[in-house]
Amino acid sequence: MRGYLDTLKVIALIALRNLFASRLKTLIVGGIILFGSLLVVVGTALVDSVDASMSRSVIGSVAGHIQVYSSKSKDELTVMGGMNMESPDLTPIDDFAALRRTLLGVPNVKAVVPMGLSSAIVTAGNTVDVVLERLRDLARRRLAGEDVQAAYESEKDHVRQIIKVLSADMDNVRKIQNEKAISQDDLAAAAKAASEELWAGFDRDPYPALEFLENRIAPLASDADMLFLRYLGTDGDAFAKSFDRMKIVDGTAIPRGQRGFLFSKWVYEQQVKLKTALRLDRINDGISKRSKTIARSEELQRWIKQNVTEVKEIMLQLDGQKTASFRRLLQGELGSQQSDVAKLLSEFFRVDDANFAHRYRFFYDKLAPQLELYRVRVGDMLTIKSFTRSGYVQSVKLRVYGTFVFEGLEDSHIAGELNLMDMVSFRELYGSLTPERAREVQEIKTMAGMKEVSREQAEAELFGKPDLGETAPIGRAGDEAEAVLRSLAGRQQREDRASQPYDPAQLEQGDVLNAAVIVKDPRRISRTIKDIEAAGAKAGIPLRAITWQKASGLVGQFVTMIRAVLYISVLIIFAVALVIINNALVMATLERMPEIGTLRAIGAQRRFLLGMLLVEALAVGVLFGSLGALLGAGIVGVIGAAGIPASNDILYFLFSGPRLHPSLSPANVIISLAIVLAVSAISSIYPGLLAMRVSPRQAMQSDD
Amino acid sequence: MPRSRFLTVLALVLSLLAPRMAAALGKAELVDLLKSVDERQRNQGDWRDLVYIEQKEKDKVDVAYEALVFRRSQDQKFIILFTKPKASQGQGYLRIDKNLWFYDPSVGKWERRTERERIGGTNSRRSDFDESRLAEEYEPEDLGQEKLGAYTAQVVKLTGKPEIDLAFPVIKLWVDKETKNVLKRQEFALSGRLLRTSYYPRWKKVYSESKKTDVWYPEEMRFYDEVEKANSTLILVKSVDMRPLEPNLFTKAWLESKSR
Numbered sequence: 001m002r003g004y005l006d007t008l009k010v011i012a013l014i015a016l017r018n019l020f021a022s023r024l025k026t027l028i029v030g031g032i033i034l035f036g037s038l039l040v041v042v043g044t045a046l047v048d049s050v051d052a053s054m055s056r057s058v059i060g061s062v063a064g065h066i067q068v069y070s071s072k073s074k075d076e077l078t079v080m081g082g083m084n085m086e087s088p089d090l091t092p093i094d095d096f097a098a099l100r101r102t103l104l105g106v107p108n109v110k111a112v113v114p115m116g117l118s119s120a121i122v123t124a125g126n127t128v129d130v131v132l133e134r135l136r137d138l139a140r141r142r143l144a145g146e147d148v149q150a151a152y153e154s155e156k157d158h159v160r161q162i163i164k165v166l167s168a169d170m171d172n173v174r175k176i177q178n179e180k181a182i183s184q185d186d187l188a189a190a191a192k193a194a195s196e197e198l199w200a201g202f203d204r205d206p207y208p209a210l211e212f213l214e215n216r217i218a219p220l221a222s223d224a225d226m227l228f229l230r231y232l233g234t235d236g237d238a239f240a241k242s243f244d245r246m247k248i249v250d251g252t253a254i255p256r257g258q259r260g261f262l263f264s265k266w267v268y269e270q271q272v273k274l275k276t277a278l279r280l281d282r283i284n285d286g287i288s289k290r291s292k293t294i295a296r297s298e299e300l301q302r303w304i305k306q307n308v309t310e311v312k313e314i315m316l317q318l319d320g321q322k323t324a325s326f327r328r329l330l331q332g333e334l335g336s337q338q339s340d341v342a343k344l345l346s347e348f349f350r351v352d353d354a355n356f357a358h359r360y361r362f363f364y365d366k367l368a369p370q371l372e373l374y375r376v377r378v379g380d381m382l383t384i385k386s387f388t389r390s391g392y393v394q395s396v397k398l399r400v401y402g403t404f405v406f407e408g409l410e411d412s413h414i415a416g417e418l419n420l421m422d423m424v425s426f427r428e429l430y431g432s433l434t435p436e437r438a439r440e441v442q443e444i445k446t447m448a449g450m451k452e453v454s455r456e457q458a459e460a461e462l463f464g465k466p467d468l469g470e471t472a473p474i475g476r477a478g479d480e481a482e483a484v485l486r487s488l489a490g491r492q493q494r495e496d497r498a499s500q501p502y503d504p505a506q507l508e509q510g511d512v513l514n515a516a517v518i519v520k521d522p523r524r525i526s527r528t529i530k531d532i533e534a535a536g537a538k539a540g541i542p543l544r545a546i547t548w549q550k551a552s553g554l555v556g557q558f559v560t561m562i563r564a565v566l567y568i569s570v571l572i573i574f575a576v577a578l579v580i581i582n583n584a585l586v587m588a589t590l591e592r593m594p595e596i597g598t599l600r601a602i603g604a605q606r607r608f609l610l611g612m613l614l615v616e617a618l619a620v621g622v623l624f625g626s627l628g629a630l631l632g633a634g635i636v637g638v639i640g641a642a643g644i645p646a647s648n649d650i651l652y653f654l655f656s657g658p659r660l661h662p663s664l665s666p667a668n669v670i671i672s673l674a675i676v677l678a679v680s681a682i683s684s685i686y687p688g689l690l691a692m693r694v695s696p697r698q699a700m701q702s703d704d
Numbered sequence: 705m706p707r708s709r710f711l712t713v714l715a716l717v718l719s720l721l722a723p724r725m726a727a728a729l730g731k732a733e734l735v736d737l738l739k740s741v742d743e744r745q746r747n748q749g750d751w752r753d754l755v756y757i758e759q760k761e762k763d764k765v766d767v768a769y770e771a772l773v774f775r776r777s778q779d780q781k782f783i784i785l786f787t788k789p790k791a792s793q794g795q796g797y798l799r800i801d802k803n804l805w806f807y808d809p810s811v812g813k814w815e816r817r818t819e820r821e822r823i824g825g826t827n828s829r830r831s832d833f834d835e836s837r838l839a840e841e842y843e844p845e846d847l848g849q850e851k852l853g854a855y856t857a858q859v860v861k862l863t864g865k866p867e868i869d870l871a872f873p874v875i876k877l878w879v880d881k882e883t884k885n886v887l888k889r890q891e892f893a894l895s896g897r898l899l900r901t902s903y904y905p906r907w908k909k910v911y912s913e914s915k916k917t918d919v920w921y922p923e924e925m926r927f928y929d930e931v932e933k934a935n936s937t938l939i940l941v942k943s944v945d946m947r948p949l950e951p952n953l954f955t956k957a958w959l960e961s962k963s964r
Contacts (some may be wrong), residue, residue: 215800383813391767392791397811440789444768447754462905463853
């Protein structure tokens with residue numbers, strides 16, 4: 001034992017002496033090793049941190065650990081971060097209860113959440129449409145004897161105010177452009193709408209006037225807005241239990257057994273909020289969060305310009321009383337005598353760096369409370385119309401219960417574009433083709449006597465024999481229509497169905513498009529995926545199971561990509577290092593041939609020589625590798641304290657928030673050192689072999 | 705996108721009273737004829753019928769509807785009220801002036817589309833929903849006669865006038881020599897690419913009470929999409945009823961009252 005230690009001591013001394021003897025060479029080799037190990041430590045720490053933060057957010061928001069869907073589906077599933085707006089085309093899984101049973105039978109599965117992804121365009125109508133719709137409803141209720149007189153009068157007043165705003169607007173356009181800029185028809189319509197005749201009989205019979213206003217006046221306001229809604233149908237309770245990142249911001253969650261809709265806060269702000277207010281928020285964010293100034297930022301100036309010119313959106317919201325109130329408030333704030341509220345508003349929104357903060361507060365404190373800041377408010381009914389998978393239009397009316405965010409992903413549109421809906425309404429809107437529906441289509445075809453005629457045969461079949469000019473028997477579609485119309489009576493279900501609860505058991509019985517699986521042990525995800533697919537095959541439900549990375553789309557796989565790039569760069573660096581160290585050692589060996597020969601002559605074994613070179617290489621590796629790791633740890637520490645800002649949306653998603661604070665794990669350092677030692681050891685093999693081949697005689701001869 | 709499919713059906717239903725064409729050789733006569741065709745279409749009177757529509761689309765299940773159509777040519781108003789299948793029952797389209805309203809009784813909601821907006825983000829154009837203005841919008845050209853099965857047809861090529869924005873810059877019509885009804889119609893892009901072929905194989909006559917004369921209508925219409933070959937539409941017209949319509953028919957209140 002003691003002999004070994006002594007040998008080792010001698011080997012180490014010789015190795016160190018050699019390293020010092022060729023300092024420059026040692027430094028070059030060491031520098032490469034230092035850089036490599038630094039890269040490994042910093043790179044793996046960064047990628048691990050992104051991976052960890054993103055996995056927490058993605059797993060905890062929508063995806064779960066594993067997503068499961070039918071393997072018969074045409075498209076691949078992405079629950080968020082899909083690059084196109086269309087939802088993936090998935091084949092529904094008919095029986096969620098059976099799917100859940102099958103999945104819960106897999107050992108590592110903890111919970112299963114039913115899901116479905118789809119999207120719809122909601123045409124909310126313009127401001128005038130919305131107001132007229134309310135007036136129509138109030139007029140109907142008033143005629144039916146309900147006590148809504150005050151609200152009715154106020155809405156009526158609002159409509160008359162709108163007509164004034166639109167007329168003034170048309171006059172302006174005529175002044176700025178030319179007399180012909182507005183058609184005579186539109187001018188006449190506006191004049192008629194403002195006339196006393198139209199309003200004189202309104203209380204008695206409002207419908208003809210309403211039809212006129214809806215068809216001729218509403219189209220004049222061109223602020224019609226379409227909401228593009230991507231929504232996830234799910235079981236609200238199970239969702240809230242399994243996804244801890246979801247937090248309600250306004251209102252409440254959808255109560256159990258109720259139909260309802262939750263807006264993502266991001267969508268609610270970006271799409272539903274009054275555009276003027278949204279632009280003020282953006283200017284505020286630009287100044288306070290991104291240190292921009294109005295004077296220097298063209299973007300902020302553009303928003304201000306839009307606010308100044310687009311005051312009609314606000315004007316249309318004001319009835320007589322509010323107009324007066326706005327006039328008073330704005331005159332006071334601006335110290336102006338101007339009586340035209342539109343001009344006052346334009347002036348108010350013409351902000352600069354000095355007065356922005358004050359006006360921003362004034363807007364929210366004084367003006368906003370009198371405005372409808374959001375086109376759809378929490379508590380309102382939202383009608384969503386969709387084209388079902390069976391090809392037909394289906395609408396549902398849902399109460400908006402509130403808004404929510406996924407914590408850590410608040411400002412990311414990739415996660416923020418997803419709204420939530422109860423699963424029962426989702427199924428209605430999705431409208432899979434049931435055997436019953438297919439039969440109905442077949443019946444219509446049979447009843448009408450529809451015959452297939454192929455494109456190629458069309459002319460021969462259709463024009464083969466003359467069939468023109470016969471006098472048709474006079475049809476009685478009118479009578480048939482009456483009968484059909486009578487049978488339609490009572491179809492209208494209005495709000496009652498939206499507020500009727502459904503039996504929670506219905507959630508279990510119907511179909512789902514996909515399901516999120518939460519596992520007990522996240523380290524065994526790939527094993528569980530195999531188990532799930534096997535269990536599905538056994539139960540007769542053809543399933544495809546994917547990891548959360550895959551389910552979060554291209555962006556989700558970004559981390560895997562970055563990791564691959566990192567590993568490849570590390571591989572290249574160490575391959576280079578290996579060659580250089582190897583060459584350095586070979587050269588050193590050749591230079592020291594006489595010495596090696598002498599050592600051999602005085603009895604050094606071949607193993608001794610190999611050990612000598614190995615220690616030499618390892619010493620460089622350990623020294624510079626440790627230095628590199630230490631430096632890397634320092635860098636990670638500094639970055640960790642300061643944080644890397646997420647400068648764009650994709651980074652925001654990857655970082656799961658505005659900043660990434662990477663942290664170092666022992667694994668990062670251990671991996672780095674292990675790689676360095678392995679490379680050092682490998683690079684000493686060839687020079688070692690060279691040295692071992694040297695015989696004492698050869699070595700001494702070559703000295704000459 | 706399924707939305708476009710529904711709107712195509714709608715547009716085709718509206719083309720129900722397709723223009724009747726007469727053959728003529730001179731250009732001036734052709735223009736006059738187109739004018740009279742357009743004029744006649746505008747004055748078709750009150751119209752009520754039952755239509756059956758079948759739509760086939762690539763990678764989708766077939767869709768079939770039964771609908772009641774009410775149309776008054778005098779002010780270009782119409783209602784399409786779907787009666788089958790059950791899922792669409794009571795849904796309707798109402799056109800007043802430049803507004804196209806969609807009504808869904810299951811939610812009691814009206815949705816207005818103006819001509820300015822692209823409908824539902826699709827490529828549906830306003831012209832799909834408009835009356836035929838062939839004489840004003842196209843230059844006719846006589847292409848001679850052609851056999852079409854048992855019929856002899858006069859072929860007319862219509863080229864869109866340059867200043868007008870048209871969905872179909874070039875149209876070819878095959879007009880029956882005897883009855884002057886359109887048997888076949890092809891629509892082309894500016895590049896000359898064929899976009900759609902339609903057939904009107906069965907024309908019937910019916911007595912119009914409001915016009916006090918016989919009116920022709922196509923009992924069967926077949927539309928073949930020439931770009932997406934798997935897409936086609938079939939429309940069958942039944943029970944045409946020419947009795948005058950109630951004056952207050954084309955209102956929201958009327959349609960609402962029928963399904964409330």
